[in-house]
Amino acid sequence: MDIAETARLRLRWFNADDSEFILDLLNEPSWIRFIGDKGVKTLDDARRYIQDGPIAMYSRVGFGLYAVELKPDGQLIGMCGLIKRDTLEDVDLGFALLPKFWRSGYAFEAATAVMSYGRKVLGLGRVVAILSPDNDRSSKLLEKLGFRFERAVRFQPTHEELHLYAAAARPRVMPEDSMTVEGSCHCGKVTYRAEIDPAKTSLCNCTDCQMLTGSAFRVSVPAAKEHFRLISGQPRTYIKTADSGAQRIHAFCTDCGTPIYACANIDDPPTYSLRVGCLKQRARLAPKKRIWCKSALEWAQNISAIPAVDEQ
């Protein structure tokens, strides 16, 4: 049965003819490392895995892991789908591609189709995902899909600790060129990660930005609350009250003073304005607009006119 079609992919139910592909995929070092050794060592094992795994789940709950194939020739490249485990209350998203098909956006494309199928056809609300804590590639993909880290879980006392991510019923949809950014203050105490839309990067010329940076202007990019995660350290905050009475929190490192973000001084601020200079990916975050130009320092608007030297 076909489940979904995207620009480049088709997702369908697995069948016994996929055993050769399953044997390959389940013995990839990346599968063994991040998902685990399923003991599938022969074609017969692979047939049994398909029957007792995906096919059994289709008949038990109506969904499962799907075969992901390239259009138009039907070449199998991986699996992606939804799983209902006895050990978890929520349905979880699973995905794995053969490594030679990584880095082409296929996993994002397949997972987006599965999430949309889960919501529209199956009527699922919350969906979770379970990851090995060192699976950075997949955690970035999940953040891009609107998931966020929720807690560490352990299915059995002797098992490895895993990270549980969750996507709310209606996540904010990120554009396809959204970016995962990693931030750090100068001394390294405060670190964080976020998913941002580079097209929203702006350069602010307001006098607050001039004073709080000790410079001529500031470049920032917003991150939605659910796409911002503090990894280490707790920034200190300074509250600034505007003429209008609106309050804004400015967060900075207590040790080195690096500005980290600003947000509204309300209970559950929806966005964090990240300071681009502290993001590892800052070279790729050129501002798309200049704001508060009425307080801009005139000399700072055309710095290419100032003679330049490589070092001081």
Ligand SMILES: [Zn+2]
């Ligand atoms: Zn610091």
Ligand SMILES: [Zn+2]
């Ligand atoms: Zn400003």
